[in-house]
Amino acid sequence: MTTLASTPAQAAFDAALQRVKTLTERPDNATLLQLYALYKQATEGDNTSPKPSLTDLVARAKWDAWSKLKGVSREEAMQRYADLVATLD
Numbered sequence: 500m501t502t503l504a505s506t507p508a509q510a511a512f513d514a515a516l517q518r519v520k521t522l523t524e525r526p527d528n529a530t531l532l533q534l535y536a537l538y539k540q541a542t543e544g545d546n547t548s549p550k551p552s553l554t555d556l557v558a559r560a561k562w563d564a565w566s567k568l569k570g571v572s573r574e575e576a577m578q579r580y581a582d583l584v585a586t587l588d
Contacts, residue, residue, distance in 0.1 A: 508574045511581035512541060519584050526587055533583060536564035540576035545569045 519534070526534065539546070546565040551558035568576060 506574060508577040508581070512577035515581040515584035519587070522587055524588050530583070530587070532560060532564045534580065535561055536568055537576050537580040537583065539565045540568040540571055541573050541580055544573060 525531075546562065546569065548562065551562050553559060571579075
């Protein structure tokens with residue numbers, strides 16, 4: 500990932516990546532799942548990995564959350580990630 504802020508969304512995303520490391524409270528699982536999915540969409544684009552087994556609940560939840568963002572642009576995902584981090588303490 501680039502450290503140069505080439506767009507406002509990239510700058511906000513980079514700042515959010517730093518801020519999330521310093522949160523005083525761990526977000527709930529639903530929020531963590533959303534952060535994961537937005538991060539993956541922002542950094543890798545649409546999910547093309549094989550669907551995990553139903554017995555691997557964590558991997559399947561992550562895969563499903565990321566897959567729901569199919570078609571969301573990287574810029575949009577970066578901005579949504581930054582907006583979500585801004586709501587956390």
